[in-house]
Amino acid sequence: MELSAVRFRNVKKHRKRLDVGPIHLNIPEGYIVALVGQNGSGKSTLLNMLIQTIYPDEGSIEWFGQSFEQEIPMSLRQQIAYVPELPSTEEYFLTPDEAAAFRAHWYPNWDAERYEEMMQRFEVPRDSKLRKMSKGERRKYEIAVSLAARPRLLLLDEPSSGFDPFSWKKLIGELREVMKEGQTTIIMATHIVDEIKRLADYVVLIHRGQMLGMVEKDSLIDSWKEIWLNADSSVIEELPDVLQWDQETPSTVRVITSDAQRMEQVMKDSGWIPLKMRSLELDEILELWIEGHMPNGVY
Numbered sequence: 001m002e003l004s005a006v007r008f009r010n011v012k013k014h015r016k017r018l019d020v021g022p023i024h025l026n027i028p029e030g031y032i033v034a035l036v037g038q039n040g041s042g043k044s045t046l047l048n049m050l051i052q053t054i055y056p057d058e059g060s061i062e063w064f065g066q067s068f069e070q071e072i073p074m075s076l077r078q079q080i081a082y083v084p085e086l087p088s089t090e091e092y093f094l095t096p097d098e099a100a101a102f103r104a105h106w107y108p109n110w111d112a113e114r115y116e117e118m119m120q121r122f123e124v125p126r127d128s129k130l131r132k133m134s135k136g137e138r139r140k141y142e143i144a145v146s147l148a149a150r151p152r153l154l155l156l157d158e159p160s161s162g163f164d165p166f167s168w169k170k171l172i173g174e175l176r177e178v179m180k181e182g183q184t185t186i187i188m189a190t191h192i193v194d195e196i197k198r199l200a201d202y203v204v205l206i207h208r209g210q211m212l213g214m215v216e217k218d219s220l221i222d223s224w225k226e227i228w229l230n231a232d233s234s235v236i237e238e239l240p241d242v243l244q245w246d247q248e249t250p251s252t253v254r255v256i257t258s259d260a261q262r263m264e265q266v267m268k269d270s271g272w273i274p275l276k277m278r279s280l281e282l283d284e285i286l287e288l289w290i291e292g293h294m295p296n297g298v299y
């Protein structure tokens, strides 16, 4: 049984225009989990509860199998790094190296070599104050310090916001390297489909404050297909897990299935040869999921 990095039990949080929860979520240790959902759906709210900048109104949260009546202890907080959506203004008048010196003091596992490497790889200017940095430069600094902290739990809120495509590739590479070491769990809120495809092990879909489920990314992407068959609509009854279909021409039926494997077996057994077949893009799958079509294997 895998260890749990984070567990939400019946967590509810009332926000001005939205009730978030009840959230039941168990994130296993050592994976990357993408929190996905439309603007204002509650992703940052969940991350903020994990770093206790806000607290649940109801329910409880466990970190690495432990829950706490009030604040999480310092020893645990020092194992969590957080890159918020907007940078804090506290370090505005410091250069990156001055600000990093404070972080080095705070995080017991601080890795000065990694900090140096990341700052060079991302070409972050060292002589300018944080407030004078461009959005992307500041973001790169934040990523560099969060990784140099060697956290057990890394919370990233739209990590690549402001990154140019070249730096984005480097970021993906860095995060993959971190995961190879096997010491970190990453929970990231993101809208970037490519980021989810390249990084995430699991996808958690949040919609209007409700968690629609958590599912393994690979199985999500492999299972949904659009298929064109030389047939009429009478064939639909015999096909498994059809989410949508239409008679495109008098002799062509188009179907979308959430269980491509079973569908392909049925087609094979019945001797139907598809005219065309394609995997759905992740954004198409998420849209169907939001519309109420549940994927297989949801936790």
Ligand SMILES: Nc1ncnc2c1ncn2[C@@H]1O[C@H](COP(=O)(O)OP(=O)(O)OP(=O)(O)O)[C@@H](O)[C@H]1O
Pocket (backbone or CB within 6 Å): 015, 016, 017, 018, 037, 038, 039, 040, 041, 042, 043, 044, 045, 046, 085, 189
């Ligand atoms: N500081 C705050 N005080 C009160 N309500 C807030 C606060 N921050 C966000 N909210 C509200 O909470 C709800 C969820 O917001 P949240 O930031 O968690 O969404 P999100 O999924 O991260 O959105 P986005 O993708 O736009 O970043 C929204 O209705 C938002 O208006």
